[in-house]
Amino acid sequence: MRKRPLVPLGAAALVIASGAVACGGSDSGSPTAFDPKTCQGGTLTVLNQSGLNEFDPARLYTSGGGALPSLVYRTLTTRARVAGEAGTKPVPDLATDLGRPSDDAKTWTYTLKDGLKFDDGSPITSAEVKYGIERSFSPDLPGGAPYLHDWLIGGADYKGPYKGGDLASIETPDARTIVFKLRQPHGDFPYLATATQFAPVPKAKDTGIKYKNAPVSSGPYKVEKYEQGKKLVLVRNAYWNRTVDTQRLGCPDRIEVTSGLDKAVINQRLVSGAGADAKAITTDTTVGPEQLARLGGDPGLAKRVARGVFGETKYLAFDVTKKPFDDIRVRQAFAYAVNRQSVVNAVGGTSLAAPATTFLPEGKAFGQQPYDPFPAGPTGNPAKAKELLAQAGYANGLKVELAFPNTDVDGYGPKVAAAVQDALKQAGVTVVQKQLGEEDYRTVTGKPATQPPLSLQSWGADWPAGGPFLIPIFDGRQILRDGGNYNLAQLDDPAVNKEIDEISRLTDNAQAAPRWGALDAKIGERALLVPLFHPRTVVLYGKDVKNAYVDEWRGWYDVSTVSVK
16 A cells, blocks of 8 residues: 555666766667766756655655655665665765664664755754654644654654654754664664655744745755646755765756656657657656557667566455455465466556565565465466365355455556456456545555455555565554554464564664565465565656666666756
């Protein structure tokens, strides 16, 4: 259910970066040396379907809006702006390092860099970072990463600075130091500190729900114009420079974003490259069937394609507290019956999706261990499914309702539902479709009292590690009865919770990753959900765009390093 920028994270397909600056995107399509000193100037055009409905740092994920917020909002840490595996790691941003853990990773201390300034020239201090985080707790500003509510001491009951005053678990002993006090150990805190909630906000310029219209910038660009859902224009922040920000190149003079466009229109404009579209990219639109069909016979177009994978899984979710899915044999039957080949075909084929038997997505950073507890081959095993259903008392078949969103934009809508319906029919299961509007869908499925027994879901990575994948979905302490629940199986197993706590203590993801993978495999044997596929990205960019490499944090080219000819 976690929203993504409509794109996937993974292997850099076009270029290989070395050092702090990536390279590539030449006319020949081959990697070329890139000098950031010569990348200045021009206007970059961004053509999007969505992504501009929110621009307040309190209400965004770092990946939200295709990384556009990262051009305006700097955070304590950020993702490494390089291709390849190194791009899955956090690096310092406003802070001098990734944070200094103490008290068994329950206390994290950060020191801000010297010379940090807002776009009006005023200094950025620890007080503005603290205030920016505190306002993200306000009920008036929902939608951001939920982790701080659970992690910070007192966070669960804090209601933000407008009515709740100061949050004592965030300390600012001086202008450059900020300290976080956590309820329990969290070795992933440097990853969380990349979230836009960690962007500094000057209290005197906070206008509450209107702040998104004229935010104060700490990044290379400031907002010249923002029309919700339609338009965003970014121009240079005169008080930003590369000596205090080594991760963003800030190449174009101006960035103009248009939202609300049709997918076919976006791809057609990128293909033709007329006028300003030659210097255009998209941060939320993969290629369509027409462009996929052309790639093999159009070498010029093929050179302007970026490929990668995002840390995301589309899956069938069970509420195991409701019949018939309280019986593991029924859940196993569904796992055997699913035809992943037809599901992959429904979303565009193997170029855009990889069949999944694991919940954890592809990528070393996640710790994925390949496994398939219910091997049925690419097209499923309806005979085995029927056998299990008979054992569960459904020898004459079964009728169930399948809930899903009424749009295919996010890849788990009507087309995937139809493929699942057809596969289950072969096993004697009659599926009744239940379509819901996107917003209604999140509300209904996110509340245990109204959650359908069977639904199509999606989970995308908040950062490339196993924790943000497994904790919200399988930690029993994360079950939210009043809404916003992601643990749809409503699993509350003390052994699983304990292992989550043990892994969460580790501050080195190289040690944590294989343990997350082992936990995923162990949980997978319980058939609490059925993984369907992991999305892949195939995305175009304009002929005059340079440095459109794929990063492995979000599986997209990074707007902060893109330049135009």
